Amino acid sequence: MLLRLNTADTRPLHEQVAGAVRRAIADGECAPGDRIPPARELAQALGVNANTVLRALRALRDEGLLEFRRGRGVTVAGAADGRSELLERVRALVADGARLGYGRAELIEMIRGVP
Known part of the structure; x- marks a missing residue:
């Protein structure tokens, strides 16, 4: 999953991260059932704090786009179809x-x- 943040964007970083993941899902980079890289990996790749990524992932979980499963990590929800x-x-x-x-x-x- 290749995510990029726009440095000119004035929205809070967690919203930008959530938007980048939403786009990846919408563009088909991630299909239902696919695992999302760990928050630390995403944070390092995006140059942001891991807590920022976790906040974004929680928001996407609350929207129904992601599922958190103990021992299985974070996956794209079936509703993403x-x-x-x-x-x-x-x-x-x-x-x-x-x-x-x-x-x-x-x-x-x-x-x-x-x-």
């Missing part, structure tokens, strides 16, 4: 919008207007 499916639908929406002459910003405004 839904996120991948949603990502495919978003890509289709962007492609349909482009075909009809709508840009991403216009699509985002449409989505914001949906109750």
Whole structure:
């Protein structure tokens, strides 16, 4: 799993780490059942404190994307399939919008207007 943080991002580091893991899952780098590297490894690779990574992983567990299992580490939850499916639908929406002459910003405004 190759994760990167944007140094220009002003969000708290734990949110950035969580976002990077979410993207890896959504992009298919991690499939349901795959193990996530240990927090210390991720922290070292990202250049952040291990507690920052643990906070991010706990948030993702609370969202249902990750499962913590004693003796088995942290794995991608089966529910992560839904996120991948949603990502495919978003890509289709962007492609349909482009075909009809709508840009991403216009699509985002449409989505914001949906109750």
